[in-house]
Amino acid sequence: MQKTWAAILGLLLFGANQLPSRGFDRAQSASPGADLKSDDLVFIGTVTKFYPVAAPRQRRRWAVVAHVDRVVSGEFTGRTFTFTVHSPAGAGLRVNRAYIIRATRTDGGYAVSELTLEEVRAPKKPPGKD
Numbered sequence: 001m002q003k004t005w006a007a008i009l010g011l012l013l014f015g016a017n018q019l020p021s022r023g024f025d026r027a028q029s030a031s032p033g034a035d036l037k038s039d040d041l042v043f044i045g046t047v048t049k050f051y052p053v054a055a056p057r058q059r060r061r062w063a064v065v066a067h068v069d070r071v072v073s074g075e076f077t078g079r080t081f082t083f084t085v086h087s088p089a090g091a092g093l094r095v096n097r098a099y100i101i102r103a104t105r106t107d108g109g110y111a112v113s114e115l116t117l118e119e120v121r122a123p124k125k126p127p128g129k130d
Contacts, residue, residue, distance in 0.1 A: 042072040042074060044098055044120060047064060048080070063082050063084050066081050074103075091117055
C-alpha cells in the first residue's frame with residue numbers, strides 16, 4: 001500500500017513539474033523606482049499560497065498566488081494574480097498577509113520585482129460580514 005501511494009505521489013510531482021510555465025519564462029525584474037506605464041498594475045493583494053514551478057534555467061522557481069483585494073492603478077478584473085519569485089521567504093512573503101504589488105507589463109504578461117513588495121495591513125471587513 002505504501003509503495004502504491006509513493007508511486008502515485010511521485011507521478012503527481014513529476015506531472016506538476018511538466019506543466020507549462022507560460023508567461024513566467026519571459027518575466028524580467030522591474031526596477032524599484034521605475035515610473036508606471038499605463039499598462040502597469042498596482043494592487044493590494046493577500047497572498048493565498050506558494051507552489052514550485054518548472055522553469056528550467058530560471059531563477060524564479062516559485063509561483064505566488066495573491067487574492068486581488070483592491071486595484072490601486074491600472075486595469076485588472078481577475079480575482080487572483082499569480083507571479084513568480086526566486087524565494088517567497090527571501091522576498092519576505094507570508095501566506096494570509098497583504099502586500100502592495102507592482103506589476104510591470106511584459107510580452108508574456110506581467111513581471112513583479114521582489115524588491116518592490118511592501119507589506120500592508122489587511123483590509124478590514126465591513127461590519128456584519130464574515
